[in-house]
Amino acid sequence: xxxxxxxxxxxxxxxxxxxxxxxxxxxxxxxxxxxxxxxxxxxxxxxxxxxxxxxxxxxxxxxxxxxxxxxxxxxxxxxxxxxxxxxxxxxxxxxxxxxxxxxxxxxxxxxxxxxxxxxxxxxxxxxxxxxxxxxxxxxxxxxxxxxxxxxxxxxxxxxxxxxxxxxxxxxxxxxxxxxxxxxxxxxxxxxxxxxxxxxxxxxxxxxxxxxxxxxxxxxxxxxxxxxxxxxxxxxxxxxxxxxxxxxxxxxxxxxxxxxxxxxxxxxxxxxxxxxxxxxxxxxxxxxxxxxxxxxxxxxxxxxxxxxxxxxxxxxxxxxxxxxxxxxxxxxxxxxxxxxxxxxxxxxxxxxxxxxxxxxxxxxxxxxxxxxxxxxxxxxxxxxxxxxxxxxxxxxxxxxxxxxxxxxxxxxxxxxxxxxxxxxxxxxxxxxxxxxxxxxxxxxxxxxxxxxxxxxxxxxxxxxxxxxxxxxxxxxxxxxxxxxxxxxxxxxxxxxxxxxxxxxxxxxxxxxxxxxxxxxxxxxxxxxxxxxxxxxxxxxxxxxxxxxxxxxxxxxxxxxxxxxxxxxxxxxxxxxxxxxxxxxxxxxxxxxxxxxxxxxxxxxxxxxxxxxxxxxxxxxxxxxxxxxxxxxxxxxxxxxxxxxxxxxxxxxxxxxxxxxxxxxxxxxxxxxxxxxxxxxxxxxxxxxxxxxxxxxxxxxxxxxxxxxxxxxxxxxxxxxxxxxxxxxxxxxxxxxxxxxxxxxxxxxxxxxxxxxxxxxxxxxxxxxxxxxxxxxxxxxxxxxxxxxxxxxxxxxxxxxxxxxxxxxxxxxxxxxxxxxxxxxxxxxxxxxxxxxxxxxxxxxxxxxxxxxxxxxxxxxxxxxxxxxxxxxxxx
Ligand code: B3K
Ligand code: ZN
Numbered sequence: 059x060x061x062x063x064x065x066x067x068x069x070x071x072x073x074x075x076x077x078x079x080x081x082x083x084x085x086x087x088x089x090x091x092x093x094x095x096x097x098x099x100x101x102x103x104x105x106x107x108x109x110x111x112x113x114x115x116x117x118x119x120x121x122x123x124x125x126x127x128x129x130x131x132x133x134x135x136x137x138x139x140x141x142x143x144x145x146x147x148x149x150x151x152x153x154x155x156x157x158x159x160x161x162x163x164x165x166x167x168x169x170x171x172x173x174x175x176x177x178x179x180x181x182x183x184x185x186x187x188x189x190x191x192x193x194x195x196x197x198x199x200x201x202x203x204x205x206x207x208x209x210x211x212x213x214x215x216x217x218x219x220x221x222x223x224x225x226x227x228x229x230x231x232x233x234x235x236x237x238x239x240x241x242x243x244x245x246x247x248x249x250x251x252x253x254x255x256x257x258x259x260x261x262x263x264x265x266x267x268x269x270x271x272x273x274x275x276x277x278x279x280x281x282x283x284x285x286x287x288x289x290x291x292x293x294x295x296x297x298x299x300x301x302x303x304x305x306x307x308x309x310x311x312x313x314x315x316x317x318x319x320x321x322x323x324x325x326x327x328x329x330x331x332x333x334x335x336x337x338x339x340x341x342x343x344x345x346x347x348x349x350x351x352x353x354x355x356x357x358x359x360x361x362x363x364x365x366x367x368x369x370x371x372x373x374x375x376x377x378x379x380x381x382x383x384x385x386x387x388x389x390x391x392x393x394x395x396x397x398x399x400x401x402x403x404x405x406x407x408x409x410x411x412x413x414x415x416x417x418x419x420x421x422x423x424x425x426x427x428x429x430x431x432x433x434x435x436x437x438x439x440x441x442x443x444x445x446x447x448x449x450x451x452x453x454x455x456x457x458x459x460x461x462x463x464x465x466x467x468x469x470x471x472x473x474x475x476x477x478x479x480x481x482x483x484x485x486x487x488x489x490x491x492x493x494x495x496x497x498x499x500x501x502x503x504x505x506x507x508x509x510x511x512x513x514x515x516x517x518x519x520x521x522x523x524x525x526x527x528x529x530x531x532x533x534x535x536x537x538x539x540x541x542x543x544x545x546x547x548x549x550x551x552x553x554x555x556x557x558x559x560x561x562x563x564x565x566x567x568x569x570x571x572x573x574x575x576x577x578x579x580x581x582x583x584x585x586x587x588x589x590x591x592x593x594x595x596x597x598x599x600x601x602x603x604x605x606x607x608x609x610x611x612x613x614x615x616x617x618x619x620x621x622x623x624x625x626x627x628x629x630x631x632x633x634x635x636x637x638x639x640x641x642x643x644x645x646x647x648x649x650x651x652x653x654x655x656x657x658x659x660x661x662x663x664x665x666x667x668x669x670x671x672x673x674x675x676x677x678x679x680x681x682x683x684x685x686x687x688x689x690x691x692x693x694x695x696x697x698x699x700x701x702x703x704x705x706x707x708x709x710x711x712x713x714x715x716x717x718x719x720x721x722x723x724x725x726x727x728x729x730x731x732x733x734x735x736x737x738x739x740x741x742x743x744x745x746x747x748x749x750x751x752x753x754x755x756x757x758x759x760x761x762x763x764x765x766x767x768x769x770x771x772x773x774x775x776x777x778x779x780x781x782x783x784x785x786x787x788x789x790x791x792x793x794x795x796x797x798x799x800x801x802x803x804x805x806x807x808x809x810x811x812x813x814x815x816x817x818x819x820x821x822x823x824x825x826x827x828x829x830x831x832x833x834x835x836x837x838x839x840x841x842x843x844x845x846x847x848x849x850x851x852x853x854x855x856x857x858x859x860x861x862x863x864x865x866x867x868x869x870x871x872x873x874x875x876x877x878x879x880x881x882x883x884x885x886x887x888x889x890x891x892x893x894x895x896x897x898x899x900x901x902x903x904x905x906x907x908x909x910x911x912x913x914x915x916x917x918x919x920x921x922x923x924x925x926x927x928x929x930x931x932x
Contacts (some may be wrong), residue, residue, distance in 0.1 A: 108185035174251020247324030323360035380443020397624030411437035553620025611654035635679035656711035671738035730770035823858025852891035864905025882920030
């Protein structure tokens, strides 16, 4: 396979100034007529255009038809030698949308009878639509004309502003769109079919009237209002926070049930996986409402961070993705609770990115090479990338960061930029050299930050030593020191934050500091300290590292009780829970950490002033996947057993009566309302019921049955079902069947039904999943369905997937091959479940290795899947 390297980057030899596309749309056959105004940019190379799976019907240069021999068409490249400085190149090709199960390029969503046509181009889908220099540093103006049967395709959409429409003979019609903003080919999109819409008029801060339209199929159009509201909030927030206005007269958002990922920021025509666009209380959970708001915002924010300023090449992917995740996180924090948003994001980073960075698929935020770019839309590029932007923003402060962003957008508007450009703009606007942060983009692996404190009563000094070390990762044996901003406070034992004075400073200033550790080791001496303090480190999670500090359990209990910041409180609780886990793992039933953890939480449980949502988070220890870190060798059954033991100890410590009373009180205030307080109550109610189930299963079963029946919305309904299925499987059978019937025809609700069952732990899990494959609604060609059953099982059910006999590995291998034949991107994504096999205990490791090695040796798999397997097997 061909490897693409960052070091080999060359600017394009030819660019395309303008492209006019005419589509004659049909489900079985679509013809695309493309007229490209080509301009030579450098050198004397021939024109080279990418094209995959295209049937070439016509080719001409400056109106002269080329015949065979005048061009070379091989290996996805069309090569034409031209000796002018510019020319008009015309191609006509035919495509087969209905046969496109990879969902890349032009494809059909839904059935032949009622489905609609749409496109997905990022990263390299445009070459499946027409011949083109399909790379993000070729920016062109687009004119797109769509022609189709009016009955079958009443709605015709493309990015840009509308520029006329009309009738054609034979019941056909046409519509034209002109996009005045030069854009990269990956941002091109069209949609055609029977769709309904909701609309709203919006006026931007700089006075542009914009028509907003959210489109969906008729049966789900009444679930689009929340997305529309979220869009308006996103537009207003970007105007307020970054001074960024929308720049076309229309903005379309379209929902589809057939989509490989979450959503896509095509210029003026965002396309969404229905999962991240539709929301109504009867079929969506509270979490899903938050995801809709976040993804709508993310795609909208790309209009500037991604579209107006795009990436020079795909190695720079995090330039748009890390930055846009960061912008979305700030937005969501402003719209909801900031500490809860931070908790959610840090938990995701630890669950998804840390394991990725610790295994064979680890790669830097800016990779140096790839063989299939679609495999680099990863937690590292997105979530860790966002953490890097957060560190830069923290370094500059709110105003400095805004100055930097203004300069970045201004300087690079209409360009394809690099990560260096970004860091330089931020630095130039503030007269600061930020170049040392570039090292974060090139180095893979999660740094370990070690902290050691020593109190000197005679000198009244506290000496803090910080050290950093990054373990070797795949292909990167040696690591350098990185700039690690450590935000910190010191607390006395009564929980009071101490004024901070470093040696050499005249007087104390504030109770919080950020020190930047940029060497392997550094010492910090704090003055005027009367007793050994408790350090609160990495506040707000100021850097994406793993903190190793030899805290005593009671130190953490102090932070857990007293830290005024919700995030840090949770973080202290997580650290303490980690130590409590160690106690359970090593069978120390009276371990000091376990006692401290359960004791502090029992106290907080009784504290009526604590926010319900925060309490629910505090009552949730790190998950089974994060806890792998704390094992020398991974045995999922033992990890689960130890974690369940700590939850049991917690439930006992809180007590059955307080749990019951709290559940009943929360139940009494149940409603379908979507405000933050109601959502928080539902979240806590779920945690309380699950704890109660550990010590009084019959009562919890009664509660769960009633909750299922009376649930006013999906959150309560699904939570009750999951609890029942875990606590009382026999009594869950009827409700599970009922849920299945109730949501017949509601694809997103059925996905949750599959996912809930796919997550049920234990040795029976595989048989359960196999039975679910027999459900008439299960199908391998729908990505959401595959993810909900196969993906959830492989990635989120450690005890089920890693059963000791390896049966689930073999089953997954079969499914991967089957999915790969239809949709390589989806197969590759699910295959990342094998990422951690090397850290398994020997029996499972051998079983997994056998399966991975056999798969990796096959020669008949896609480039996507082959790339993942090849790296995982190493
Ligand atoms: N930019 C798209 C992701 C495209 C993935 C291509 N395999 C969605 C997003 O990050 O906004
Ligand atoms: Zn994105």
